[in-house]
Amino acid sequence: MNFELNILGCGSAKPTTRHQPTSQILNVRGKFFMIDCGEGVQAQMQRMGLSMMNIGHIFISHNHGDHVFGLPGLIGTMDLLGRTAELHIHGPQQVGELLDFLMSTYYGDIQYKVLFHPVDTRKYDLVYEDRSITVHSIPLQHRLPTSGYLFREKPNLPHIKRELIDAYGIPVSQINNIKAGASWTTEDGTVIPHERLTFPAAPPRSYAYCSDTVYLPDLKEIVKGVDLLYHEATYFHERALRAEQTRHSTALQAAQVAKDAGVGQLCIGHFSASIKDENALLKEAQSVFPNTILANEGLVLSI
C-alpha cells in the first residue's frame, strides 16, 4: 500500500533555476494529501504524472507567498477539469483570508466546494482523520503563525493465514472477528489462538513535515520515532544567526532534531537561494544524523 512522499518543490522564497517553491504530495493509498502549495505546482504535478483530481486535502504551513501562491491557479484548474468533490484546505487563519478573497473575486461560480479548516498553530492537535490515517498539527515558530503536520497511518489489522483458515474450515463470516483478535474453536473443542491464525501487519508508517521554523529543541517530543522527517534547512550552520533572525533552521539543527527524535530518515529542504552546493549542506547534516537525504524536485520517497 502506498505511503509515498512526492517532492514538487523544495526551494525557498527567492526563485532559482534549480528549485521551485515549496509543495509536496503525500500519497496514502492513492489519496493525495498536498502539503503547501507554492507557485508552479500544477506544472510540476503534470511533469511528475500526478493527477490534481486525487487531491482531497491541502495542508498549508503558513501564509507566506512561497507556500501558498499555487493555490489561486490550482483551485481554478480543478474547476476547469470538472471537479465536483469538496476540497478541504487546512491552515492558519491567515490562509482563510486568502481563500475568502479568491472565492469572492475569482471563483464565485465554481462547481465544487472549497472548505477551509483553521489550524491552531499553538498546539499539537488532531486536524484530520479517516479510516487509514490521522493528521496532527505541529506547533512551529516562524515569522507568521506556522504549523507543521504529522501524518500517521492507523495500525493495520493482522493478516489472515489463508491456508489455516481453509485447513480448519473456518467460515468466511468469521474472518473479520479473527482479524480483530478472536480465536477459533473447532468442533472438537480445540481452541486455535488468534496468533496462530494470523501474522502481524506491517507497522504503521509516519511522516512529519516541519517547515518553516526556527530550531526548536522540543520538537523531538512530537516527531519522536517517525519513519521520515522533512525538516527545513535553509542555511549552513555558519549562518545560524541569520537563521535565528529570519526564524529558519540550519542543516545542523535539522539533523539535531532528527537525532534527538530518533527518526528513521531525515529529508532536508527549503534551501536558501544563496546555497550553491547542496552536497555540502547534506554533509553538514550527516555529520550529526547520517541517514539524511536532500530533497529535490521530482523525488519520490516510499515510506
Add this chain to the structure above:
Amino acid sequence: MNFELNILGCGSAKPTTRHQPTSQILNVRGKFFMIDCGEGVQAQMQRMGLSMMNIGHIFISHNHGDHVFGLPGLIGTMDLLGRTAELHIHGPQQVGELLDFLMSTYYGDIQYKVLFHPVDTRKYDLVYEDRSITVHSIPLQHRLPTSGYLFREKPNLPHIKRELIDAYGIPVSQINNIKAGASWTTEDGTVIPHERLTFPAAPPRSYAYCSDTVYLPDLKEIVKGVDLLYHEATYFHERALRAEQTRHSTALQAAQVAKDAGVGQLCIGHFSASIKDENALLKEAQSVFPNTILANEGLVLSI
C-alpha cells in the same frame, strides 16, 4: 535597437504540459514591458535569461487567473532581489483589487512602490508614454472588462551623413538642428538641403496585443498596419460557436483581423488545451493570412 517580443506563455486557462499561461515581455531598447502575468512567469523568465529587474511597467489585459496569477509571486521576488524602483501596473479596475489585497496582506513592508494605473477598457486611449514609445489601450470584448495594448515607437530622427558633415565643415553644435529638419548654408551662401545631409531613420515599429477577445471586425481600425499583431486563436473555426459563447476567437477570425488591418505579421496564441495539433490551427489562419506564425514558449520575435 531592440524592439523584441518574448513569449513567456501562450496557453489558455487549463494547463497543459505544452504551454504556460499567458505572459509576454516586449523589450524596447532594454526596457521590459510585461504584458499579462500568468502563473510561472518567474521560472520562465529565468529559463529565457530575462531579468525581472528590467521590468518597469506591466500591462494586464483582464483579471482572469491565467493572466494575473504570476503577479503575487513576482511582486515579492522583486523585493527579495532588492528592487527600489517603482513598479507600474496598468489594467482594468479589477486588477487594482487584486493588488490592494496583495499589498495589504503580503507586502505591507516591501522596499519599493507598486503603482496601479486603471485602464478604461471601453476606449482607445493613451495609457503610457516615454521618449521612445507610446502605449494605447485597445477595447476588447471578453467575459470581463478587457483591454489589448498597442505599442508604437515614436518616429526616429533621421541619421546624419557623417561624411557630408565633415566635407561641409558643419559644426557639431548644428547636428541636432539638422536632424530636426534644418538645412545648412555654407559661407558662400549655398543652401544644402536637410534631405541631402541626412538619410531617413528606420520607420517606427509597432506591436499590438489582442487577447482575450471575441472576434471584433472593427479591431482592424486600431491595429491597422502594425508590424506585428498578436491575436488570440483559442479554437479552430469549426468551434466558432463555442468561441462566441466564451468570448474567444478562432484562428480564422484572428487571421481575418490581420488581413483586414493589413498588418505585417500575425502571431497566434492562447491555444485551448483541447488543441493537440497546433500546425492545423496555423494552416487555418494561413489560409486567410499567409504571414502567420504560432506563438510558443521561448519564442523571440525581433520586430
